Amino acid sequence: MEASFVIRALGALAQEHRLAAFRLLVQAGAEGIPAGVLAERLGIPPSSMSFHLTQLAHAGLVTQRRESRSIIYSADYSAMNGLMGYLTENCCAGEACAVPQAAAATTCC
Amino acid sequence: MEASFVIRALGALAQEHRLAAFRLLVQAGAEGIPAGVLAERLGIPPSSMSFHLTQLAHAGLVTQRRESRSIIYSADYSAMNGLMGYLTENCCAGEACAVPQAAAATTCC
DNA sequence: CCCATAATTCGATAATTATCGAAACGTGGG
DNA sequence: CCCACGTTTCGATAATTATCGAATTATGGG
Numbered sequence: 001m002e003a004s005f006v007i008r009a010l011g012a013l014a015q016e017h018r019l020a021a022f023r024l025l026v027q028a029g030a031e032g033i034p035a036g037v038l039a040e041r042l043g044i045p046p047s048s049m050s051f052h053l054t055q056l057a058h059a060g061l062v063t064q065r066r067e068s069r070s071i072i073y074s075a076d077y078s079a080m081n082g083l084m085g086y087l088t089e090n091c092c093a094g095e096a097c098a099v100p101q102a103a104a105a106t107t108c109c
Numbered sequence: 110m111e112a113s114f115v116i117r118a119l120g121a122l123a124q125e126h127r128l129a130a131f132r133l134l135v136q137a138g139a140e141g142i143p144a145g146v147l148a149e150r151l152g153i154p155p156s157s158m159s160f161h162l163t164q165l166a167h168a169g170l171v172t173q174r175r176e177s178r179s180i181i182y183s184a185d186y187s188a189m190n191g192l193m194g195y196l197t198e199n200c201c202a203g204e205a206c207a208v209p210q211a212a213a214a215t216t217c218c
Numbered sequence: 219c220c221c222a223t224a225a226t227t228c229g230a231t232a233a234t235t236a237t238c239g240a241a242a243c244g245t246g247g248g
Numbered sequence: 249c250c251c252a253c254g255t256t257t258c259g260a261t262a263a264t265t266a267t268c269g270a271a272t273t274a275t276g277g278g
Contacts, residue, residue: 004127010123012150013200015266031149036224045268048224052266066119069224080200084193091122093135101269110238119242145254159256161236176246215273 005060007085012059018052022096025062025075032074033042034063110195114169118192121168126151132173134184141174141183184195 013019021038039049053073056062060079064071122128128173130147148158162182165171169188 003125007123007128010119010128012266014119016112016116017266019112019119019200024200029202034224035226046225047227047268047270048266049278051268052171054226061141061195066135071225071233074269075202077202080196084196085200086206087189087193087196090132091128091135092193093186094140120235143254144256148255150246155255156238156240156257157236160238163256164235165256180255198248 001082001089006057006083006086009079012056012061015052015055017044018056019047021049021052021073022056022061022075025073026077026080028074030074032065032072034070036070038073055088085104110191110198113196115192117168118170120186121165121170124161125164126153126157130158130161130182131170131184132166134182135189136188137183139183141181143179143181145179146160147182167211 001091013022020042024041025033035049036046037054039052042049047059053062056073057064060081061076062073063076063082064073066072120133129151133147133150134142144162145155148155149160151158162171162173165182166173170185170192171182171211173183174183
């Protein structure tokens with residue numbers, strides 16, 4: 001796991017609109033969400049949305065595919081997985097890295 | 110878990126020197142590391158180090174205590190824990206949230 | 219082919235973040 | 249009480265990031 005990837009990924013998520021967009025994409029799953037729909041849901045202009053999506057894509061956290069006129073974005077789970085792995089290995093210490101109960105029951109391990 | 114905390118925490122870690130400093134602090138454990146030692150290890154001037162440590166502290170990821178003339182910083186594991194919990198719950202999807210094997214054996218669950 | 223749609227790129231500007239030397243501030247030793 | 253040490257604050261500057269309207273690029277329908 002490259003440190004430069006980690007820094008880009010953290011930076012990509014460290015912004016209100018991008019974190020919100022990424023959460024929507026995670027919820028949406030493989031189906032993904034078109035750029036325009038994301039912009040509408042976040043209440044920001046298309047050009048701003050495009051800027052943020054480029055950041056997320058450059059960080060490797062999302063992928064894009066064209067479907068007719070729309071460009072559909074999807075979360076890249078393996079990248080997020082890699083980020084979590086890095087943080088767990090490098091930024092948590094032994095026992096302190098336990099995952100909260102609520103999360104453990106539903107989404108982890 | 111507040112989204113604003115998450116964004117500040119992600120932003121705090123999304124910087125080369127701060128990520129490096131935080132990793133050192135995590136390794137150091139409760140004993141912590143004085144600001145000057147961190148600056149020396151990272152090869153940056155004290156004033157720059159101070160700036161970054163302020164960012165980390167403002168994000169709640171580190172705590173500080175004075176010990177004679179030194180100010181000693183320590184990683185706040187519970188904050189990091191909270192961040193990991195938020196990401197697991199909100200930015201991972203079901204099965205995709207598994208933690209890498211290497212990490213799972215030593216630090217998780 | 220022309221037009222409408224969906225999105226990105228461009229360009230200009232504002233806002234935030236990073237860097238670092240110099241000055242100021244607590245702390246403890248002599 | 250003065251001085252050295254460790255650190256932070258200040259101030260100025262450079263670099264990066266965010267915003268958004270206008271122009272541009274693909275796509276497909278009629």
